[in-house]
Amino acid sequence: MKLLQIFSIGICVFHLTMLPTSLAQNPIPSSEIVPTFKGEPSPYSKITQHQIKIGRDKVSYDAIAGETYLKDTAGNTTGSIFSFSYIRTDKVTANRPVLFVFNGGPGSASLWMHMGALGPKQLKLDKDVNPTNVPPFEIIDNKNSPLDYADLVFIDPIGTGFSRPLNGTDPKIFWGVDEDADSIAQFIELWLTQNKRWNSPKYVLGESYGSTRAAILPRALLGSPFPPGVMRGITLDGIILLGTTLDKHSATAPPKAQNEILKAHALRLPGIAVTAAFHGLTQPEEEIESFYNQTLEFSKTTYFEALLKADNGTLSINEKELILQKLKELTGLTEEQIGDDLVVTEGEFSNTALQNKGLQVGLYDSRYTLPLVNSGHDPVADDAAMTQYVPGFVAGFHMLLSEHLGVEIARPYTAIRWKDLLPYWNFERGFTPVPAKNSAQELAWSLRRNKDLRVFVASGYYDLVTTPAAAYDQIQSGGVPLDRVTFKEYPSGHMLYLGGTSEAFSKDLKNFILQK
Known part of the structure; x- marks a missing residue:
């Protein structure tokens, strides 16, 4: 292979052919390497x-x-x-x-x-x-x-x-x-x-x-x-x-594979579960760290496997019912609020978890709440945490x-x-x-x-x-x-x-x- 040029500085040797063609073949014009700004003020300090x-x-x-x-x-x-x-x-x-x-x-x-x-x-x-x-x-x-x-x-x-x-x-x-x-x-x-x-x-x-x-x-x-x-x-x-x-x-990154999307859904559950507990929708006996970790283990194994099965049509009725009961226990949501797909997104939970109290849960900090009505649906101004702090x-x-x-x-x-x-x-x-x-x-x-x-x-x-x-x-x-x-x-x-x-x-x- 013919090399365009080799730069050697100390112990570092780099072949210019490794550069993209546009950089290797198009040097910077000489007019662009002459300073053009004169008499600028000193930096503020x-x-x-x-x-x-x-x-x-x-x-x-x-x-x-x-x-x-x-x-x-x-x-x-x-x-x-x-x-x-x-x-x-x-x-x-x-x-x-x-x-x-x-x-x-x-x-x-x-x-x-x-x-x-x-x-x-x-x-x-x-x-x-x-x-x-x-x-x-x-x-x-x-x-x-x-x-x-x-x-x-x-x-x-x-x-x-x-x-x-x-x-x-x-x-x-x-x-x-x-x-x-x-x-x-x-x-x-x-x-x-x-x-x-x-x-x-x-x-x-x-x-x-x-x-x-x-x-x-x-x-x-x-x-x-x-x-x-x-x-x-x-x-x-x-x-x-x-x-x-x-x-x-x-x-230009390729879109996520379906199993990665389902995995992301599963990993949302621990945060939703501790939020439900904070707002009194559930009453776990464990402290927050232990409860989060237990829910995470369920999310990464049983729940994720169920979502994969549901996606390919192999989840049995009995398996689905067990998962649904566990989700209700962890989130405090009803079967209708969870939905047939068994997926609870953070946005859905934010809008439904405290709807009987007329409140929406924040996403950036789910301890925070705002009234559910009259939202402008702005992702920042209408987020309960962002708009308050x-x-x-x-x-x-x-x-x-x-x-x-x-x-x-x-x-x-x-x-x-x-x-x-x-x-x-x-x-x-x-x-x-x-x-x-x-x-x-x-x-x-x-x-x-x-x-x-x-x-x-x-x-x-x-x-x-x-x-x-x-x-x-x-x-x-x-x-x-x-x-x-x-x-x-x-x-x-x-x-x-x-x-x-x-x-x-x-x-x-x-x-x-x-x-x-």
């Missing part, structure tokens, strides 16, 4: 000093709110990522861990993790469940913040928060699975350089779609001749996944900006951006020698490449959107070595640190990072 008591420790820290400019290969500024860094200034150690944090969407800023669980200031809701969504709101010192043992960096991807494209750059170059991961990797690389932290242990934490980002980020950080197309040489010590979703990977988070974050961080920026802070971003989000992936079937498999590849990389998967029992059962199944099905994964579940929802569980999650996170 605001540094303030603070103290907080965490446990018995009085922690002094700098809070740095500011921009980091991203550049293309020619040195042209393309965008600005705004971040919030908290760096301890007393008891400084050479190898202090750094935790990089982002939320999901795609299109979400990082204020949820910032104000809900990890930042030194925390939103205090007036009730654990069904809080008020009108002022006044309150923010307090977060006694469970990891800042006593790790520095924190909250990242808002381009198009969210104060982050934005610059110099007329088309924002779509940041809005895609690979594009997004590359921009976050570039930010982390710049942050490590600017803060002289290349020798610090490095962790990333992603929630919801952020778990997808976290799973594929190791490749963008390490580097590859395929996307991202640069060698950064950055390895991670740990990845923390919350509200895990690792099965969505590519716009979002206003407090947004207001609390703006209080943090003005009252504690001294940030004065005229443009709005975008908590979640759907407009423009979602319609253009590119789920199509760049070329790789072997396409990954999902981001769980990419995570498995990264664990192979880095023998010291560990994973922490945290889930909420009352999360009916990204369930603990689905998270485990995706990790296992992706080939991730389970002996390097820590799984933890909490009696909370999608934002698993709300409702009295923040302290337990913080302890587990500390044990994971400090390897206790």
Whole structure:
């Protein structure tokens, strides 16, 4: 085979023929490698000093709110990522861990993790469940913040928060699975350089779609001749996944097989069962952890097998009756509400479980409820949890900006951006020698490449959107070595640190990072 060219750098040899034809045969025009932006203003930066008591420790820290400019290969500024860094200034150690944090969407800023669980200031809701969504709101010192043992960096991807494209750059170059991961990797690389932290242990934490980002980020950080197309040489010590979703990977991925669809139906049942118990529809004798696990075992075996038989027409009348009775026992639903197909979806359960009380159950946190009537059927505004805790988070974050961080920026802070971003989000992936079937498999590849990389998967029992059962199944099905994964579940929802569980999650996170 004739090689077009061979690049040799150190011990790395790469054949250009491995590249897609379009890249190998179409070099970048010389006009595109000359910087074109002159005299741009310096990145915004605001540094303030603070103290907080965490446990018995009085922690002094700098809070740095500011921009980091991203550049293309020619040195042209393309965008600005705004971040919030908290760096301890007393008891400084050479190898202090750094935790990089982002939320999901795609299109979400990082204020949820910032104000809900990890930042030194925390939103205090007036009730654990069904809080008020009108002022006044309150923010307090977060006694469970990891800042006593790790520095924190909250990242808002381009198009969210104060982050934005610059110099007329088309924002779509940041809005895609690979594009997004590359921009976050570039930010982390710049942050490590600017803060002289290349020798610090490095962790990333992603929630919801952020778990997808976290799973594929190791490749963008390490580097590859395929996307991202640069060698950064950055390895991670740990990845923390919350509200895990690792099965969505590519716009052209083949549709799920029927048995996978039925398996997904079966794995919804444990979350529905604990929700039914929470609302008093059933009276299990076990504690929530034991009850969830017992229901999960039934779901993965007897229930899943029954759904397979029902699908191919081999389920007997007696078997069907036994399954139906068990479903009624677990969900508190009637035979008519369950239906002839024996499938109870989270949407059906949300609308029917408490209909005799005139209530609808939330999906992001099924402890929450709203009136069943007059719903606009908006997946966010009419979700019982989202509509009740979002206003407090947004207001609390703006209080943090003005009252504690001294940030004065005229443009709005975008908590979640759907407009423009979602319609253009590119789920199509760049070329790789072997396409990954999902981001769980990419995570498995990264664990192979880095023998010291560990994973922490945290889930909420009352999360009916990204369930603990689905998270485990995706990790296992992706080939991730389970002996390097820590799984933890909490009696909370999608934002698993709300409702009295923040302290337990913080302890587990500390044990994971400090390897206790």
